[in-house]
Amino acid sequence: MSSGVVSGPGPRVGMALLSMDDDGGLEPFYADLLAGLEEELDRHDGTVFLHVVPDLDAEILAYRRWADEGLVDAVVVSDLVDGDPRQAVCAQLGLPAVHIGGDPASGEWVVDYDNAGAMRAAVEHLTGLGHRDIGWVSGPQRYRHTRARATAFAEAVAAAGGQGLRREGDYGAGSGASLTGELLDAAPRPTAVVYDNDLMAVAGVREVLRRGLRVPQDVSILAWDDSANSRICHPPLSVVSRDVHELGVLTAGLLLRAVGGGTPVVETPPVAQVVARASTAAVGDEPHHPRIRAS
CATH class of the missing domain: 3.40.50.2300 (Response regulator)
Incomplete structure (x- = not known):
């Protein structure tokens, strides 16, 4: 470059x-x-x-x-x-x-x-694991791709009989950590959280662990886009992969x-595909073995 x-x-x-x-x-x-x-x-x-x-x-x-x-x-x-x-x-x-x-x-x-299709795949992966209270730390609302994801998120969660809770971030790790904290303080607390990029997701994992909770046993984490950050995170992040x-x-x-x-x-x-790693699991279960599921 x-x-x-x-x-x-x-x-x-x-x-x-x-x-x-x-x-x-x-x-x-x-x-x-x-x-x-x-x-x-x-x-x-x-x-x-x-x-x-x-x-x-x-x-x-x-x-x-x-x-x-x-x-x-x-x-x-x-x-x-x-x-x-x-x-x-x-x-x-x-x-x-x-x-x-x-x-x-x-x-x-x-x-x-296809941002809407990718978000549907993300939510369907989590609802397929039994999650019904799902959080989302999004990118800025001003972007067209964020709004496309927002519509798909709401529709996919509702279709599964669930409840979605969104917080708007700025793609930075700081917003990932602080907004994860807000989601964890909500009632009911989400059992899974989707993040619009890997930086916010990695920060979200750290915030979950800082509070004495476990990933994925207490909170499943799903990040947007595969990356080195996603793969070296502990636990490795499940991702919406393109x-x-x-x-x-x-x-x-x-x-x-x-x-x-x-x-x-x-x-x-x-x-896009959902690549399942150790950061997502069925509600109440230990992590499942990694798998790949196409949208």
Whole structure:
């Protein structure tokens, strides 16, 4: 991944990110995404320009500067919100853009990830283990993907005759710990909790253990996205698994086609899977052996 622009024969791609972890580094999702993006672009002598911004306005300013100075040939747009201005800005600037999680009906270059289907798979995994009181530590409500997950969470829990309890986090470990504490203080206390990323989930495990409870015997934990954090956690985390590296490769393929002047298309990555590890178990039981279940 380039820390700046390197002029070369291949396409130059810009990506401005708001999401950071508590230590000022990249959220693991984006680290994996960028690794796949860079790998594919490298095959075409391309480069990636990563720029961290404090808010959406600063991101748009970066787009304008990149376009005015001819620094990039295309951009990756992520974490879309309702009425998102970035599509119109990119069109105005003549800057090709690939929208991760964009609207398939928009007529733009879109990588369409089924957040609702993945959340249903997560809830069905837990209700299949007998959990009916299920907590969820979500990402920010402003994001379209969070709202898609919210609708699916409520519907899937209700369909199982359960009760869902949500707390809105910011993807950082600090919010994961504090919001887990709020869920554990609720009555009834959730017997399982879903987290929208691995950083919040690992912090949630620590908070459960700090209170003298056990994972998964007292509280089952299910994280979003497989990662090194998920695998080395004790106990290892059950996850909603999507190949984020391959998502980056797929995004790069669309970028190459967009820079080449192709007609916008929608690409759909493979469906998510629930990978069951030691952090989830049936209510009242010891942990089950790991297994994989497709959504």
